[in-house]
Amino acid sequence: MANSELSFPVVDLFCDPVGLTAALVDIESPSHEEKTIADAIEHALRQLDGVLVDRVGNTVVARTDRGLGQRVILAGHCDTVPIAGNVPSTRGLDDQGRDTLFGCGTVDMKSGLAVYLNAFARLAADPALRYDLTLVCYEGEEVASVYNGLGHVHTQRPELLVGDVALLGEPSGSMIEAGCQGSIRLKVVATGVRAHSARSWLGKNAMHALAPVISNIAAYQATKVLVDDCLYHEGLNIVHCESGVATNTIPDEAWMFVNFRFAPNRSVDQALEHMLEVLDLPEGVRFEVDDAVPGARPGLDRPVVQELIAATGGKVRAKYGWTDVARFSELGIPAVNFGPGDPSFCHKKDEQCPVEMITEVSQVLLDYLRGSTPPAV
Structure with missing residues (x-):
């Protein structure tokens, strides 16, 4: 009314x-x-x-x-x-x-x-x-x-x-x-060198630099954790990914958000340490913490x-x-x-x-x- x-x-x-x-x-x-x-x-x-x-x-x-x-x-x-x-x-x-x-x-x-x-x-x-x-x-x-x-x-x-x-x-x-489970969201960023795709050897593809990290995340087996008689199911996932300049251009930047939902037996610091161990970021790929909250x-x-x-x-x-x-x-x-x-x-x-x-x-x-x-x- x-x-x-x-x-x-x-x-x-x-x-x-x-x-x-x-x-x-x-x-x-x-x-x-x-x-x-x-x-x-x-x-x-x-x-x-x-x-x-x-x-x-x-x-x-x-x-x-x-x-x-x-x-x-x-x-x-x-x-x-x-x-x-x-x-x-x-x-x-x-x-x-x-x-x-x-x-x-x-x-x-x-x-x-x-x-x-x-x-x-x-x-x-x-x-x-x-x-x-x-x-x-x-x-x-x-x-x-x-x-x-x-x-x-x-x-x-x-x-x-x-x-x-x-x-x-x-x-x-x-x-x-x-x-509740905790949550960390990382922004993972790779940089490269822009070039014409017809001469790709003159550039460095930033999206390709993320490929091993993406593979590590895709292969990750989520853990189930019993805490105080309650069963929590963790998860590590890419939730957003961006790259690209034009359809004939090697991208010089690529980035993605990676979200880890972790059981409340981990602290934020412990969860971040585990997350970085799984991602195993190669040289030239950096991260920043976009959001982090405890369980x-x-x-x-x-x-x-x-x-x-x-x-x-x-x-x-x-x-x-x-x-x-x-x-x-x-x-x-x-x-x-x-x-x-x-x-x-x-x-x-x-x-x-x-x-x-x-x-x-x-x-x-x-x-x-x-x-x-x-x-x-």
């Missing part, structure tokens, strides 16, 4: 989480363009009584302060990958015949954000609430870590991120995905996390992709991913989330925060 006096849509945090998901999806918010959705979320949260609301850039933080002894952080990003003709949202049946929401962000992660916003609004003044709550709706998760709003809050307002456990609304198939161990032994596991019926698995649980892990706060949606639909044009997953995560979260009896499994 829109208000002609406001420059952003008005969202109802108390409506059904499915409807709230659709409303958030319909507010386009690709990375670096989160102002409108941040304005809408901030406005809605400021209507709640007894709630403290802060804003850092386009990241909105809301907190209860009821002296409940322990604090649960509910965090979710409000940005998406670029729109691909999949906004506004639609509703229909998926290929399994399930009632489903379609659209950019339905999985990653406006459904999780909607569930967390709804739970915060409904429980902020509820006498049954067991823990004080901090809600973080942050910008810039889908791009380089320098833009990450959660990181900005950590740097500028660290007191806002104090808590006993953090839940990330990343898509996890309605179960707990523990920890996070599962942390499933904490009592407050055990209570959430019980509420989900014990459904736990490892998180393969990097998420901001790693940032909380660095702060000494145990964190898990818990949200609706199948992660395999992230970033796809046909991104979709079954309605039943949104409803299930919402109910489990409410039961957990109220201390209700876990649902039967």
